[in-house]
Amino acid sequence: MTGQRISADGGMETSYGFRQVNEGEKQTLVNDVFHKVAKRYDIMNDVMSMGMHRVWKDSMIAALNPRKSSDYRVLDVAGGTGDIAFRIVEASDRQAHATVLDINGSMLAVGAERAGKKGLSDNLTFVEANAEDLPFENNSFDAYTIAFGIRNVPRIDVALSEAYRVLKRGGRLLVLEFSEVDLPLLDTVYDTWSFNAIPKFGQMITGDAEPYQYLVESIRKFPNQKDFAAMITKAGFSRVQFTNYTGGIAALHSGWKL
Template structure:
């Protein structure tokens, strides 16, 4: 709990929770976490956010306010299970098109199944690829969204540069992520919940506590609101802002490619 957050200058590429790992090893370790939790991912988010992730995701989509046009294209990164993409499509009156990109095939499999059940497959594409090396042409998308995924990317600066590249001029970046609690009493309560309760719930839900221990620790290593905003600015984005939710447990960052 005493581990310090990384700065705007980086450090997440060798941070696997509170452990330091050699460069190049983090991605494989993170992939294994999400293979293990894919089928319980939404339950995991409920546990980690005390159910608040649903309201935060709705706030992201409200901020995006997707155009109700078939030409409107969104890239949702690290969104394998489709949670954000489904919301965006519904908010566009099922007119927008969303590409869901994830490095983890297990997560994408869950999302594709859910899309079929919701009859949203015509509005969606599922792509298995790395956020640090997007397989799209420059200027392909009107918006880039990522919810609770950026802290699991080893080279965050590279992922943000790729986000900037694939957006059209006038395109928008929206990043929803767990952040630094800003209220003195809440931070103590949230630490107690995170480090004591969440791994126990994780073991009960999935049979394993270790993935949840990593996820809790990764939140504490992620840059705070202002440092992450600076990383977004360094990637080239303009009009960078953020809004903290629930005392800073989560924050929504916004930037524009102008």
């Protein structure tokens, strides 16, 4: 049922869930998924994580501990709806600046609208671009964050290299992603929930089950914690480590550009 996870050597660029697709085809398919779910994306995160994504994201921001300074610059990638960026700005007492980058314009539109309602527009910049080809100069950001987005990037190694390039010396990478459950009983329960319930909830909430079938399958194909940590190290990062959340349903990976 769960498929075989991709190793640290790559393979996500041709993996669309459990389907193999041609190189270059995945990005279009993934974009279509997020155009379909943009307006209900955060609701579906509640469903997919049983509400725990809010706790995990708060833990991610606590680990980041953003400086309360107008000079503090964060790049939040695949963060279109603004969920992480809003938390970062609020944690900095509305002093930090976050650039929200996403390849999907529908997701960015949702985020920009939400930012306006929250009165955070002055602290945020929304950029439509590809994580594999960031439109920023070297050494531009104090931190790079990405939550539940890295597994949707076709060439993860390229995205990690780009993260390293745009970070300042002493900058930090934080990646929050669904990962490999390391508790046998929880693994069985989570598999049952994921494959039986989540697509049905997707159908009910958005009218389309297929995007959520892909999202569930993509979690099972993503490299496990140790393999992904190895990819981060290979990209040049130091002091790489990860913390499991809720028995490994999600994991927070950290690395530094030293």
